[in-house]
Amino acid sequence: MKPTTLAYLKSNLLHLEQKMLKAVADRETMLATLPAQQQLSGENLLHYLTLRNEDIRDLQDELHTAGLSSLASSESHILRQIQSVLQLIGVKKQVHELSKCDAVAGRKAIQQHSNQLFGNKTNPAIPHIMVTFDTEFATNERKVHQLLAAGMNVARINCAHDNPDTWLKMIGNIQKAREKTGLPCKIYMDLAGPKIRTQILGKGYKKGKADFSDERTFFLAESNDVLDTEQIVIGCTQEGIVSQLKVGERVLFDDGLFEAKVEQLKKGLARLQMVRISSEKPKLKAEKGINFPDSTFTLDSLTDEDRAVLPFALQHADLIGYSFVRTTGDLQILQEALLNLKTNRPLPSIILKIETPEAVKNLPGLLLQGMTQAGIGVMIARGDLAVEIGFERMSEIQEEILWICEAAHVPVIWATQVLESLNKSGIATRSEVTDAAHAALAECVMINKGDHTLQVIETLKDILLRSGGHHMKKTYSMRALGIASRYMAG
Numbered sequence: 001m002k003p004t005t006l007a008y009l010k011s012n013l014l015h016l017e018q019k020m021l022k023a024v025a026d027r028e029t030m031l032a033t034l035p036a037q038q039q040l041s042g043e044n045l046l047h048y049l050t051l052r053n054e055d056i057r058d059l060q061d062e063l064h065t066a067g068l069s070s071l072a073s074s075e076s077h078i079l080r081q082i083q084s085v086l087q088l089i090g091v092k093k094q095v096h097e098l099s100k101c102d103a104v105a106g107r108k109a110i111q112q113h114s115n116q117l118f119g120n121k122t123n124p125a126i127p128h129i130m131v132t133f134d135t136e137f138a139t140n141e142r143k144v145h146q147l148l149a150a151g152m153n154v155a156r157i158n159c160a161h162d163n164p165d166t167w168l169k170m171i172g173n174i175q176k177a178r179e180k181t182g183l184p185c186k187i188y189m190d191l192a193g194p195k196i197r198t199q200i201l202g203k204g205y206k207k208g209k210a211d212f213s214d215e216r217t218f219f220l221a222e223s224n225d226v227l228d229t230e231q232i233v234i235g236c237t238q239e240g241i242v243s244q245l246k247v248g249e250r251v252l253f254d255d256g257l258f259e260a261k262v263e264q265l266k267k268g269l270a271r272l273q274m275v276r277i278s279s280e281k282p283k284l285k286a287e288k289g290i291n292f293p294d295s296t297f298t299l300d301s302l303t304d305e306d307r308a309v310l311p312f313a314l315q316h317a318d319l320i321g322y323s324f325v326r327t328t329g330d331l332q333i334l335q336e337a338l339l340n341l342k343t344n345r346p347l348p349s350i351i352l353k354i355e356t357p358e359a360v361k362n363l364p365g366l367l368l369q370g371m372t373q374a375g376i377g378v379m380i381a382r383g384d385l386a387v388e389i390g391f392e393r394m395s396e397i398q399e400e401i402l403w404i405c406e407a408a409h410v411p412v413i414w415a416t417q418v419l420e421s422l423n424k425s426g427i428a429t430r431s432e433v434t435d436a437a438h439a440a441l442a443e444c445v446m447i448n449k450g451d452h453t454l455q456v457i458e459t460l461k462d463i464l465l466r467s468g469g470h471h472m473k474k475t476y477s478m479r480a481l482g483i484a485s486r487y488m489a490g
Contacts, residue, residue: 314347
């Protein structure tokens with residue numbers, strides 16, 4: 001190794017090591033709030049954020065040239081990896097100076113946290129499998145039994161649908177299937193969160209759909225407004241949204257198939273211009289989702305309806321999904337609500353559903369706040385998130401989430417439209433098979449409802465087994481991450 005190369009590597013690696021140690025020292029008070037079993041994970045997350053706050057591509061190239069670790073694929077033990085490279089190039093380290101979070105400890109922490117959330121599994125190369133329950137599963141005990149035997153590890157109950165009586169029947173069938181098969185199955189209950197859906201208030205009200213064949217200007221109104229029925233008026237089921245919009249902001253409908261911009265605002269009323277329609281038919285129906293990628297709202301992530309569900313969830317759920325969580329304050333509200341309702345059962349672990357740009361931006365803080373309790377997980381809710389951030393950014397962002405969660409030793413659920421065509425039609429597309437293979441990077445994969453769920457489970461297991469196993473990551477070029485820069489600057 002050339003002396004100049006050796007000097008360059010020593011200087012840069014020692015610089016990174018010192019910055020990582022300082023980042024932990026500066027946040028010593030915050031880290032002290034974490035349970036003992038989360039301390040190492042919290043420190044490693046700060047180490048990794050420090051690294052990804054910088055562009056180290058030149059350093060990577062030099063490490064590659066020298067035949068040393070380029071630091072990629074070391075998310076779970078990043079400081080110890082740097083220290084190991086320093087030792088290889090002649091920098092002496094005392095045992096007490098070395099980070100306790102080495103590769104073995106990092107992998108062990110991720111595995112333990114994953115098993116805690118989703119249960120034990122027989123094949124380490126295949127992530128846990130979560131299945132979204134359909135209403136029919138409340139009365140179809142045989143189907144639930146088949147799903148469990150096929151490989152379902154977690155049953156997802158969406159609280160945006162059905163009711164407690166139906167949920168209880170679903171849970172009863174899960175319990176019966178567990179008893180018959182001897183197989184474990186965790187129960188995951190997804191809180192609905194703020195429901196931002198369309199209503200047809202004006203022209204097209206009787207047909208339940210607004211026709212944009214000839215018109216591009218329309219209005220977005222609070223759901224209780226009564227306006228001229230000759231105008232196209234779309235109601236928003238969440239009160240307080242319209243009054244917080246700003247001129248020029250985008251409004252997306254029906255998973256982004258319709259894109260509009262705000263042109264004018266009045267009290268409780270916004271005039272919008274439709275700028276793109278990607279649907280074959282230019283007709284927007286009621287009960288379709290609305291997304292506001294440019295807007296920041298003051299809304300309660302934990303709604304009154306969610307609070308009403310919590311007592312039931314505390315009695316029956318192992319996991320609770322937190323929809324549209326955006327800030328650490330949002331998470332604290334749910335944590336406090338659960339503590340106030342605490343029963344004799346252990347508190348359910350919280351799954352943070354990352355589905356907005358704000359949640360992505362605040363991910364490090366959300367993870368650290370979540371780690372103040374024993375169990376925390378993350379769901380990459382790729383449907384809403386892709387609409388919010390733009391489909392072209394989805395690949396980049398989901399990788400960043402995976403890296404940062406691995407650094408925190410926090411298990412990840414890969415969700416939304418996994419083998420969707422296969423589930424609905426019985427035939428998979430080439431692109432979704434490739435997409436499903438990427439799910440091997442997560443600890444759990446979620447399957448939506450469909451007529452071919454059993455086939456999806458078998459196909460998914462085959463794809464994931466062939467994909468190579470957990471956390472076998474490629475070598476990445478490590479430019480600075482925006483998520484890390486924003487957190488470290490704060």
